[in-house]
Amino acid sequence: MPDPTQPTETTEALVAPHSLRYTYKRSVGPIMGKFFTALREGRLVGVRRSDGSVMCPPKEYDPETAAALSEMVDLGDSGVVTTWAWVKTPRAKQPLDHAFAYALIQLDGADTPLLHAVDAGSESHMSTGMRVKARWKDERVGHITDIACFEPAEEGA
Amino acid sequence: MRDVAVVSFAQSPHVRREQNRNEVEILMPVVREARERSGIAHDEIDFVCSGSTDYLAGQSFAFVAGLDGIGAWPPVSESHVEMDGAWALYEAWVKIQMGYADTALVYGFGKSSPGDLPEVMALQLDPYVLTPLWPDAVSMAALQARKCLDEGVLTEADMAAVAARDRRHAESNPFAQVKGSADPEALLAEPTLVSPLRKHDCAPISDGAAAVILAADDVARRVCERPAWISGIHHIVEPQDPGLRDLTRSRSTEIAADKAGVGAGTVDVAEIHGPFTHQEILIEKALGLGPDTTVNPSGGALAANPMMTAGLIRIGEAARRIQDGSAGRTVAHATSGPCLQQNLVCVMEGR
Numbered sequence: 001m002p003d004p005t006q007p008t009e010t011t012e013a014l015v016a017p018h019s020l021r022y023t024y025k026r027s028v029g030p031i032m033g034k035f036f037t038a039l040r041e042g043r044l045v046g047v048r049r050s051d052g053s054v055m056c057p058p059k060e061y062d063p064e065t066a067a068a069l070s071e072m073v074d075l076g077d078s079g080v081v082t083t084w085a086w087v088k089t090p091r092a093k094q095p096l097d098h099a100f101a102y103a104l105i106q107l108d109g110a111d112t113p114l115l116h117a118v119d120a121g122s123e124s125h126m127s128t129g130m131r132v133k134a135r136w137k138d139e140r141v142g143h144i145t146d147i148a149c150f151e152p153a154e155e156g157a
Numbered sequence: 158m159r160d161v162a163v164v165s166f167a168q169s170p171h172v173r174r175e176q177n178r179n180e181v182e183i184l185m186p187v188v189r190e191a192r193e194r195s196g197i198a199h200d201e202i203d204f205v206c207s208g209s210t211d212y213l214a215g216q217s218f219a220f221v222a223g224l225d226g227i228g229a230w231p232p233v234s235e236s237h238v239e240m241d242g243a244w245a246l247y248e249a250w251v252k253i254q255m256g257y258a259d260t261a262l263v264y265g266f267g268k269s270s271p272g273d274l275p276e277v278m279a280l281q282l283d284p285y286v287l288t289p290l291w292p293d294a295v296s297m298a299a300l301q302a303r304k305c306l307d308e309g310v311l312t313e314a315d316m317a318a319v320a321a322r323d324r325r326h327a328e329s330n331p332f333a334q335v336k337g338s339a340d341p342e343a344l345l346a347e348p349t350l351v352s353p354l355r356k357h358d359c360a361p362i363s364d365g366a367a368a369v370i371l372a373a374d375d376v377a378r379r380v381c382e383r384p385a386w387i388s389g390i391h392h393i394v395e396p397q398d399p400g401l402r403d404l405t406r407s408r409s410t411e412i413a414a415d416k417a418g419v420g421a422g423t424v425d426v427a428e429i430h431g432p433f434t435h436q437e438i439l440i441e442k443a444l445g446l447g448p449d450t451t452v453n454p455s456g457g458a459l460a461a462n463p464m465m466t467a468g469l470i471r472i473g474e475a476a477r478r479i480q481d482g483s484a485g486r487t488v489a490h491a492t493s494g495p496c497l498q499q500n501l502v503c504v505m506e507g508r
Binding site: 018020028032036055057059063082083084085086087088091093094095102103104112113114115116117123128143144145 | 215216273276283285286287289290291292293295296297299300301302303304307349350351352353354396398399400401404
């Protein structure tokens with residue numbers, strides 16, 4: 001029987017993995033599930049709210065009335081910038097590795113804006129009200145980053 | 158309703174980087190000071206409630222270390238919110254109103270310096286459509302600021318004036334981190350950080366802690382010469398997605414201010430928790446303050462912004478001015494979440 005008050009001979013350190021993340025998967029539910037499925041197919045959808053307007057990204061419940069929502073609405077993959085922030089020095093995890101804008105983008109057919117990145121090259125190419133179009137990734141998995149970013153688009157695009 | 162008052166307040170000096178003390182070591186002297194100042198002994202405190210976030214320490218249940226630091230033996234009645242300490246104070250106030258406690262110790266602490274705080278803040282967002290894009294806290298605030306500028310709600314000069322005012326006020330606050338300011342014109346000549354925000358528009362990153370003691374009725378009258386009686390306190394949350402909100406006003410603050418009774422009397426001092434200059438302006442409007450109110454005599458969050466603590470400090474600072482007799486009626490505000498998502502308003506008065 002070893003004496004527990006004495007150091008042991010072993011030199012091996014005790015090591016345990018520490019994973020700072022949720023180590024389980026969860027369902028995104030019936031409404032956001034349709035949104036992410038559409039993204040995988042290269043499409044954008046919203047959900048109709050209690051007052052008839054269209055919300056994108058869609059949520060299961062109306063944020064004003066708390067009513068359960070179900071009617072999905074097809075949207076365009078172009079829209080209008082309603083506000084933007086110019087990121088001069090992107091952090092490693094951010095969508096682009098060169099200067100870009102975060103923007104709220106109201107997609108054609110939607111009444112609320114979605115947050116995404118806009119690859120405009122320089123701040124002088126950004127303006128509130130400008131039109132932008134989604135740049136889709138070739139390999140899509142049903143994730144918000146299936147849209148690599150948005151890019152400036154011609155009027156009417 | 159029971160009469161509940163702030164009877165004591167203490168805070169640490171707020172600094173950009175606490176090199177040698179961990180969160181508990183920052184917190185312990187602050188709690189000791191608040192207790193000593195209150196004259197209420199440890200075993201006379203019925204309820205303990207704290208606000209902090211595990212995301213700063215980078216490990217789950219990090220707040221338990223804080224509880225060990227304040228002394229949890231013999232067993233205490235305790236709760237924690239993953240929010241600013243101002244919401245811990247709200248919980249303690251409810252507990253006292255329900256008759257489960259006559260006294261409460263409330264504290265908040267945050268050591269942000271070990272990580273990249275603006276990036277850590279992206280973790281508070283919707284995990285499906287926002288966090289994966291990693292919009293840092295400054296970028297989120299910049300989206301709101303541009304919306305306000307575009308719609309003519311405020312100007313860049315207004316924002317610079319707020320920064321200059323707060324940081325000049327901070328010159329007389331021994332606990333503040335950023336003191337003194339160049340003139341607004343000089344501030345506006347600086348380059349943008351995340352356009353349209355400049356460095357002066359953003360609160361500093363701070364390490365710090367604060368503690369408040371609440372007491373009800375006769376206990377408050379016994380231990381404090383001039384308690385800061387809470388005449389109204391309320392908080393409201395708006396949708397998490399900033400695209401679903403009117404970013405040019407703070408609806409939740411307007412409602413909370415109404416429910417807390419801000420407009421029922423004159424306001425001598427308002428302490429506003431605005432981590433960005435434009436947010437301070439939006440809150441000032443939402444509270445309906447007039448020219449007779451002194452805003453942020455402490456310097457506000459623009460002078461020191463310890464996470465999970467800066468809102469509680471606003472309550473402590475607003476209470477302190479009643480206790481020292483320099484104000485009769487004060488308002489404190491705390492915010493949480495991106496672009497002023499959630500807001501708390503607390504009205505206090507001397508009697």
